[in-house]
Every structure is written in C-alpha cells, then in structure tokens.
Amino acid sequence: MSYTYRHPRPSITTDILIFSIRERKLQVLLIQRKGEPFAGAWAIPGGFIRMDEDLVDGALRELQEEAGVTDVPLVQFRTYGRPGRDPRDRVVTVAFMALIPSGHIVARAASDASDAQWFPLTDLPALAFDHAEILADARQRLAEDVTVSVQRTGRVAFDFLPAEFSLSQAQSVFEILRGEELDKRNFRKWLLSTWSIEETGGQTSGTGHRPAALYRLTPGTDAKDLPG
Amino acid sequence: MSYTYRHPRPSITTDILIFSIRERKLQVLLIQRKGEPFAGAWAIPGGFIRMDEDLVDGALRELQEEAGVTDVPLVQFRTYGRPGRDPRDRVVTVAFMALIPSGHIVARAASDASDAQWFPLTDLPALAFDHAEILADARQRLAEDVTVSVQRTGRVAFDFLPAEFSLSQAQSVFEILRGEELDKRNFRKWLLSTWSIEETGGQTSGTGHRPAALYRLTPGTDAKDLPG
DNA sequence: CCTGATTGGTGTTTAATATACACCAATCAG
DNA sequence: CTGATTGGTGTATATTAAACACCAATCAGG
The missing domain is CATH 3.90.79.10 (Nucleoside Triphosphate Pyrophosphohydrolase)
Structure with a gap:
C-alpha cells in the first residue's frame, strides 16, 4: 500500500x-x-x-x-x-x-x-x-x-463599517449595498431593533455640522441551528 | 522565466x-x-x-x-x-x-x-x-x-422534494428542515404566494386516503442583484 | 355497501411588522 | 450672527404573519 x-x-x-x-x-x-x-x-x-x-x-x-x-x-x-x-x-x-x-x-x-x-x-x-x-x-x-440573507440586508453590511460608526454611516453602507435609498427614521428603528447595537458614548467631530453619536454592533448576531 | x-x-x-x-x-x-x-x-x-x-x-x-x-x-x-x-x-x-x-x-x-x-x-x-x-x-x-436565507425557509428546501410534489410533502420537508410544525393553512397560503408554484394536474394515488393534487416549482426563483 | 380511519383542502380574525411622511437641533464656516 | 449641513425624533396606515376548526375524498375492512 x-x-x-x-x-x-x-x-x-x-x-x-x-x-x-x-x-x-x-x-x-x-x-x-x-x-x-x-x-x-x-x-x-x-x-x-x-x-x-x-x-x-x-x-x-x-x-x-x-x-x-x-x-x-x-x-x-x-x-x-x-x-x-x-x-x-x-x-x-x-x-x-x-x-x-x-x-x-x-x-x-x-x-x-x-x-x-x-x-x-x-x-x-x-x-x-x-x-x-x-x-x-x-x-x-x-x-x-446582503440582499437575500435576512430578507432585506444581512450582517455582512457591518463588515464594511468600522467598529464604531454613526447611524448615518451605517445607512449609507446599507443603501450602497442594496442600491436604493432608505428612509432615515425607519432605518434607524429597524437597525436598532434588529441588530442589537449599542451606543458607545463617543461622537463624530470636525465634520462641519452637528456631530453624530457613535454605535457598535454587540458581538453575537448569527445564524440559527438546524435540528438533527 | x-x-x-x-x-x-x-x-x-x-x-x-x-x-x-x-x-x-x-x-x-x-x-x-x-x-x-x-x-x-x-x-x-x-x-x-x-x-x-x-x-x-x-x-x-x-x-x-x-x-x-x-x-x-x-x-x-x-x-x-x-x-x-x-x-x-x-x-x-x-x-x-x-x-x-x-x-x-x-x-x-x-x-x-x-x-x-x-x-x-x-x-x-x-x-x-x-x-x-x-x-x-x-x-x-x-x-x-434554509433558516436564514428567506427569513424563514429558503428555496433549498425544494431540492429535497421531487419535481412534482403534494403540498403535504412540501410541508413535511419544510417542517423537518426548520425543526418545528407548521400550520397547514398558513403554510399553503405562504407557499403558493411566495414561490410561484403551479398545479400539474396530477394526483397522488394508492395512499389509502384522499389523493392530493400535485404541484411543481415554476423555474426562475432566485436572488436579486447588487448595483454597481 | 356501509363505516371508520386517514389525509386533503379551505377563510376569517387578530397581532406583528413594514412603510410613508415633516420638522426642530447642533455644529461649523464665513 | 447667519446660513448651510447633517443629526435626531413619532405617528398613522398598509402589509404580512399567526392563530384557529370543519367538511371532503379515498381506502380498508367488516
């Protein structure tokens, strides 16, 4: 052999x-x-x-x-x-x-x-x-x-974002990946209720306009299991 | 070289x-x-x-x-x-x-x-x-x-079914893959409205009970596109 | 051929989720 | 101080999902 x-x-x-x-x-x-x-x-x-x-x-x-x-x-x-x-x-x-x-x-x-x-x-x-x-x-x-995974937009979108991000940044990434504009209020409601995201306490600065609060994705947002 | x-x-x-x-x-x-x-x-x-x-x-x-x-x-x-x-x-x-x-x-x-x-x-x-x-x-x-793809159950489930299948067969496959029982009426409504499925005209036979109508998945039920 | 057992097939009501939509607030540049 | 720019918030309506019960068709067996 x-x-x-x-x-x-x-x-x-x-x-x-x-x-x-x-x-x-x-x-x-x-x-x-x-x-x-x-x-x-x-x-x-x-x-x-x-x-x-x-x-x-x-x-x-x-x-x-x-x-x-x-x-x-x-x-x-x-x-x-x-x-x-x-x-x-x-x-x-x-x-x-x-x-x-x-x-x-x-x-x-x-x-x-x-x-x-x-x-x-x-x-x-x-x-x-x-x-x-x-x-x-x-x-x-x-x-x-991105598009099929979670009915609308999957968690891969977060891979395009830095660890700490503003809600507007997040919205921008989701919009680019989905190829359509999203409503700001609905997006924020959906993002916060769907993805367990927490405020870091930080803010953006030096942007020439009102600063935005920073958020991060709380780890552990994954797929479910199949029985058997 | x-x-x-x-x-x-x-x-x-x-x-x-x-x-x-x-x-x-x-x-x-x-x-x-x-x-x-x-x-x-x-x-x-x-x-x-x-x-x-x-x-x-x-x-x-x-x-x-x-x-x-x-x-x-x-x-x-x-x-x-x-x-x-x-x-x-x-x-x-x-x-x-x-x-x-x-x-x-x-x-x-x-x-x-x-x-x-x-x-x-x-x-x-x-x-x-x-x-x-x-x-x-x-x-x-x-x-x-199966579980994440389309919020509930993805088209892979159809790969476990023969080309022509009864709605009960389909329900059984979806139940096994999802690991939970589904409501018959809701399942049928959802299946027919979501997946463009058509009746073949055929029936099951020799089952010892009322025969079931046969259906097939109309081809072309796939993912969407990403812009850019 | 009649009966019981078994699976096939059908709607409506209620709850949850998604969508549409408009204004004030905070910072910066000039 | 003013204007420009982006940040941030709630409610009403439409869509989608979930709960729920009964009659129908076939077959096996008496």
Missing part, C-alpha cells in the same frame, strides 16, 4: 477579493501583474500556496506580498479548478474574500506586483486568467449575502 | 456530502473505507482529482465509483487544506454538497468502498480524517441556507 503518491498534481494558488466601499461605490482591490503570464494585466491578488501553510495563511501572505495589505478577515469563497484556466499548467485556486471598512487599507504595490489599485465594480479593467469570472461570482455571492 | 514549475504540490481530492430526508430525518450518505489510511472507518465519499477533469467532474466520478450514485446536482461548498489533515501527505480537498429528494438515490457500495449507507445527522459514526468537521460545517451551511 503506497503511502507516497506519485500521481501528477495540480498546483494550488489562492486569490483574494478585497471589497470596500469608497466614494460611495463598491470597489475591489486589484494588482497589476509583474510576471508572466499576463504580465502587465490587472488581476486579483494571490499566488502559490506553500506546503506547510494553511490555505488562508497563504492567502494572507500573498496579500501582504502583493498589495501590502495586512490584518483583513478572509472568508473562503469558492475554488476554481477548470483545466486550462491557467495557460501554463493545471492550477487550482482557492478564492477568498474580505469586506472591509473604507479607509482601513492603504494598498501599495508591494514586491510581487507593479501596482495595486481600487476599482469600482462598475468600471473594471480587463482581467488576467479567469479572474473576471471569479470576480463576477464574488459580486453575486455578496449580493446574495 | 520558468513556465514549468517544480515546486512541491499538495494532492487535491474532492469530498461529496449527499443530504436527503429519509424517515422524516435529515440524513447523509457515508461510505466505509476500503484502503488505508482509516481502512474500515466511515467517511464522506470522495477521492483524488485527475489532471484533465474539472473539480465537479472529479466529484461526480468519485461518487459513482464509491457509492454507485449518479445524476446528482453538486454545489461546491468549501475547500479544506490544513497541513496535517491527511496523515499521509499534504492533501487539499474541495467539498461539494447535494440535496436530493428521498428515494432518488439507491446507494450501493461500489468498487472503491466496502459499504455505503445513510446516517441520520443525529446518529453519526466516527469519521475518518477531518470529515466530522467538514460534515458539521456543511450542516451549518445548510441551516443558514
């Missing part, structure tokens, strides 16, 4: 989709590739996994190496392994995504990429490999999580 | 979680392993991917080889790649799941497994590898899809 396998193996990479809301638009972080194939093309940041690291750790490492980004909570999203998706060789890629508050990330081109930049989903460049497909899938998954 | 990579590569497998409702319980299909490691232990069906097949095709092939199961709609679920999860070697596995109507599958132990059997989720055997973790994750995902 052979314990060491000699069968051919695909390579494994990770790809990481970082979404954020900037300038009131949903945007994604892309890098410009340095090496072949697709040198010079825009792509989702990512790269080969090492033998001794878990998938998510490889993704975090690549994110650091290519975009100078650290400290983002990654959620695994989907794995792509169609033969031919990489022109060099059989490559299976595990895609992760992260939803982050705006301003929390300063993306700079790091060693493995020649540039790193935010793109609104409405205005994307051509992408390397099957990255356009991956991005489209991620966008749809996000839409499902 | 090297186009052929000599770096070490993990092996890639697929694992397939087949859920069905049998005897009014949510059950999962497991196989008993023939080979090492974990020979004789129960496990989620699955196996190594080939170089020329897509991930889902490899999963379908393994399902056929190990459990004699064909023709199930697989949905990719999650990928597991923690170093050490397979005692032999670095193995990354892509997990799929399928939700199928009861009676639609006759599982028989096929060539690569010594047995294939349904287990209620309440009464699972010890599992090989990290399969208990994978199964727990799948169960939770299913719970989220």
Whole structure:
C-alpha cells in the first residue's frame, strides 16, 4: 500500500477579493501583474500556496506580498479548478474574500506586483486568467449575502463599517449595498431593533455640522441551528 | 522565466456530502473505507482529482465509483487544506454538497468502498480524517441556507422534494428542515404566494386516503442583484 | 355497501411588522 | 450672527404573519 503518491498534481494558488466601499461605490482591490503570464494585466491578488501553510495563511501572505495589505478577515469563497484556466499548467485556486471598512487599507504595490489599485465594480479593467469570472461570482455571492440573507440586508453590511460608526454611516453602507435609498427614521428603528447595537458614548467631530453619536454592533448576531 | 514549475504540490481530492430526508430525518450518505489510511472507518465519499477533469467532474466520478450514485446536482461548498489533515501527505480537498429528494438515490457500495449507507445527522459514526468537521460545517451551511436565507425557509428546501410534489410533502420537508410544525393553512397560503408554484394536474394515488393534487416549482426563483 | 380511519383542502380574525411622511437641533464656516 | 449641513425624533396606515376548526375524498375492512 503506497503511502507516497506519485500521481501528477495540480498546483494550488489562492486569490483574494478585497471589497470596500469608497466614494460611495463598491470597489475591489486589484494588482497589476509583474510576471508572466499576463504580465502587465490587472488581476486579483494571490499566488502559490506553500506546503506547510494553511490555505488562508497563504492567502494572507500573498496579500501582504502583493498589495501590502495586512490584518483583513478572509472568508473562503469558492475554488476554481477548470483545466486550462491557467495557460501554463493545471492550477487550482482557492478564492477568498474580505469586506472591509473604507479607509482601513492603504494598498501599495508591494514586491510581487507593479501596482495595486481600487476599482469600482462598475468600471473594471480587463482581467488576467479567469479572474473576471471569479470576480463576477464574488459580486453575486455578496449580493446574495446582503440582499437575500435576512430578507432585506444581512450582517455582512457591518463588515464594511468600522467598529464604531454613526447611524448615518451605517445607512449609507446599507443603501450602497442594496442600491436604493432608505428612509432615515425607519432605518434607524429597524437597525436598532434588529441588530442589537449599542451606543458607545463617543461622537463624530470636525465634520462641519452637528456631530453624530457613535454605535457598535454587540458581538453575537448569527445564524440559527438546524435540528438533527 | 520558468513556465514549468517544480515546486512541491499538495494532492487535491474532492469530498461529496449527499443530504436527503429519509424517515422524516435529515440524513447523509457515508461510505466505509476500503484502503488505508482509516481502512474500515466511515467517511464522506470522495477521492483524488485527475489532471484533465474539472473539480465537479472529479466529484461526480468519485461518487459513482464509491457509492454507485449518479445524476446528482453538486454545489461546491468549501475547500479544506490544513497541513496535517491527511496523515499521509499534504492533501487539499474541495467539498461539494447535494440535496436530493428521498428515494432518488439507491446507494450501493461500489468498487472503491466496502459499504455505503445513510446516517441520520443525529446518529453519526466516527469519521475518518477531518470529515466530522467538514460534515458539521456543511450542516451549518445548510441551516443558514434554509433558516436564514428567506427569513424563514429558503428555496433549498425544494431540492429535497421531487419535481412534482403534494403540498403535504412540501410541508413535511419544510417542517423537518426548520425543526418545528407548521400550520397547514398558513403554510399553503405562504407557499403558493411566495414561490410561484403551479398545479400539474396530477394526483397522488394508492395512499389509502384522499389523493392530493400535485404541484411543481415554476423555474426562475432566485436572488436579486447588487448595483454597481 | 356501509363505516371508520386517514389525509386533503379551505377563510376569517387578530397581532406583528413594514412603510410613508415633516420638522426642530447642533455644529461649523464665513 | 447667519446660513448651510447633517443629526435626531413619532405617528398613522398598509402589509404580512399567526392563530384557529370543519367538511371532503379515498381506502380498508367488516
């Protein structure tokens, strides 16, 4: 019984989709590739996994190496392994995504990429490999999580907000994700009654107008269980 | 610039979680392993991917080889790649799941497994590898899809029903997935108004009591879009 | 063929949740 | 001091969900 396998193996990479809301638009972080194939093309940041690291750790490492980004909570999203998706060789890629508050990330081109930049989903460049497909899938998954999950808007919306946020900030994020304007009073009533949110005591300042009270999401707002 | 990579590569497998409702319980299909490691232990069906097949095709092939199961709609679920999860070697596995109507599958132990059997989720055997973790994750995902998705019960419930079903059958499935009894009249009202369901004209027969009208889900009942 | 057992099928009333809608308050810039 | 800008609040109406009971159709068995 052979314990060491000699069968051919695909390579494994990770790809990481970082979404954020900037300038009131949903945007994604892309890098410009340095090496072949697709040198010079825009792509989702990512790269080969090492033998001794878990998938998510490889993704975090690549994110650091290519975009100078650290400290983002990654959620695994989907794995792509169609033969031919990489022109060099059989490559299976595990895609992760992260939803982050705006301003929390300063993306700079790091060693493995020649540039790193935010793109609104409405205005994307051509992408390397099957990255356009991956991005489209991620966008749809996000839409499902956001719009379908809790009848109106799911808790993923909070991932786009900083830990402490004003109700107006929250409303803005929910509006962008849902693509429609919401009534201020109804939104506040709904947010406070649905999501167990507490006032922090802090206020916004230096805004040029009346300051807003700050709130935070009390931890522990998750899915229910299935019997059996 | 090297186009052929000599770096070490993990092996890639697929694992397939087949859920069905049998005897009014949510059950999962497991196989008993023939080979090492974990020979004789129960496990989620699955196996190594080939170089020329897509991930889902490899999963379908393994399902056929190990459990004699064909023709199930697989949905990719999650990928597991923690170093050490397979005692032999670095193995990354892509997990799929399928939700199928009861009676639609006759599982028989096929060539690569010594047995294939349904287990209620309440009464699972010890599992090989990290399969208990994978199964727990799948169960939770299913719970989220079912319970959270549409405020009460999502369209995945229909995956457990045959193409034509009576309203009582539907109610039974929804009750099992939600773990609570539902009011017959309210359920029917809700089902018919929410899901665009049409009468087929057919009836159940040979049930020993009044026959029930048959319905089907009109195709096209999906998620909304995200702007931008 | 008559009876009982079993599941199929149907509306209305009440409670809960969601929606529509307008004004005063606090800060900052000039 | 004034105007511009965003923060903050309540009520009335419409929609959606929940509770609740009886007759109908088939089949099995006497």
